[in-house]
Amino acid sequence: MSKDIRIKKGLNLNLVGAAEQTTTKSVSSNVYALYLDDFHGITPKMLVREGGEVKAGEPLFYNKGNEEMLFVSPVSGELVEIVRGARRRILTIKILADKEQQYLEHKTFDLSSAEAADIKKLLLVSGCWPFIKQRPYDVIANPDATPKAIFISGFSTSPLAADVDYQLKGKEKELQAAINALAKFTPGKIHVGVSNAQSSVFSGIEGVEKNMVSGPHPAGLVGTQINKINPINKGETVWTISPQDLVIIGELLLTGKFNAERTVALAGSCVKKPKYYTTKIGAEISTFLYASGVNDDNFRLINGDVLTGSTVKPDGYLGFYNTTVCAIPEGDDYELFGWNKPVFNKVSSTRALTFSWLNKNKKYNLDTNTNGEHRAFVVTGRYEEVFPLDIYPLQLLKACMVKDLDEMEQLGLYEVAPEDFSLTEFICISKQPHQKIIREGLDLLYQEIG
Structure with missing residues (x-):
């Protein structure tokens, strides 16, 4: 039975420079x-x-x-x-x-009668298995494990994130093939989180349980949906996969070819014409960045969304899992007494000298300045206001920092990934690297317990 999930805790970051829904084929990368x-x-x-x-x-x-x-x-x-x-x-x-591409071809078979072992073998040898991730530990899924459920987030609430429905338009056949294959790997359900069941590209997909999810970011993160639909306990495993990766898997099953094509959203206030580009995994970002043009020489290019992506140079390459590239102003300038005067052009979760709470739909042109330096990790109660999971975020972060395995287990580390703490990192007045702390905690837990 599908659920209607309403997320109340969170924070939307409305930024200038969202990609327009027009798609251009990028220049082929050398x-x-x-x-x-x-x-x-x-x-x-x-x-x-x-x-x-x-x-x-x-x-x-x-x-x-x-x-x-x-x-x-x-x-x-x-x-x-x-x-x-x-x-x-x-x-x-x-x-x-090469100028003319040649593909390694795999044998195709009837999905309705295919065994799970045969599909798994094809995904492993074709290079499609790395698209499937597992929780706990947020790593590539263990092929020998049986997940209790599979989760797919059919929309994104991240700042400047790509519109999933627009990216997947016309790919329903590939999505259905991938869903039919994945269903053979779990005795449970394939859960798909959607923001609008009627207009979603998943509306006509069979074999999934669609859950209506509404609310501010991080409502679109798969970790939030797992927590509200079917939380992970010790000894349990769930798999997650992104919608565009489903398309690549579906095309492999239908044609026998690994097609690394992606529709990428180029966004950010430093981009003159933010829009979508058709390219491939690993392509040079400059092949589509300069086609749209940049209006500022001093910008930071982010491989992914602005909260979870990594810094990359224009001559860098599109990440394996990324469907968004953002260019925003570099925050290397500082305001005199910026902490001691009213702020109208920044987003904040507090009302102290800030006014973003007055107009929640206003769009901001934020830069990368952290507006403060690394300092003592203090208790403020702010994290809980934007963290919708049934977990104590501050206590879990500190347990990871002191490497207390028992506390990490009891406080719910099995259930989270670094991206689940991207918003708490954004609002952190102590300027602590939350995502790095969680990643190191997960690695330690995996190393000690597996």
Whole structure:
């Protein structure tokens, strides 16, 4: 039975520069790249050396922890560089793309009669398995585990986030194929959170339980929906997957080809013409950034949304999971006595000298300035006002900082991912790196308990 979930705790960040709903095909990138940091917890073992030729969908490396889990090239071409860091750790893999793309083809089969083991094997060898993540630990799903449910968030409430329905328009066939395949992996339900059941691209999809979710950010985060629909207890596992990744899986099942194409929202106040671009995973961001133009020389480019993304240079590459790229002003200037005068052009969760609460629909042109420095971690009660999960956020953060495994378990670390703390990090008056703290806590818990 579907649920009507209304999120009351949270905070919407209405920023200038949302992408207009027009789509342009980006210029083909000369070089494509995979960032190994995108695959958290994976120890790569290369299958192709520098100078080797690969097809689109051909394996580049495998996971040392599970040799069946392959990671593939988004395009055909020559592997021109393996960028390494300290202790020869692989950081980035770069492929010089062919002008005419060639695809590695896999065998297709009838999904209605296919066994779960056959579908799982195809997803592993085709490079599509990394799209499936699991909780606890927010890592690529363990193929040997059986999830109690699968969760998909069919909309996003993140600042400047892409419109999921617009991105997936016309992809209903691929979505249905992917849903039919994933249903064979769980004895439970596939839950899809939607903000509008009538206009959602998932309205005609069968085999899912649609849950109406309303309210401010983080209503669109899958972690919020898990907490309100089917919380995770110790020993349980759920899988999560994003809608655009479903499309890639569905196309593989229907055609036998790994098509790394994405519709990316280029947004932000520093972009002259923010809109959508059709590109591929790992493409050079400059291929579509400068097509829209930038109106400020001093800006920060973010690979992802403004709360959870990572800083990247214009000659950087689109992340494996990212569907949004944002350009906002760099906050490297400081206001004299900025803490001691009324503030009208910033968003705040408090009413002390700030007035964003008077007009909740107003759009702001925020920069990256943290408006303060790192300081003592104090108790304010502010986190609970924007944190809708049934978890004590401050206590969990401090348990992670002191590495108290028992407290981390009891306070609900199994249920969360770093992105669930992006909003508390934004409003934190102590300027603590909440997402980093949670990530380190999850890694410690995984290492000690598994």
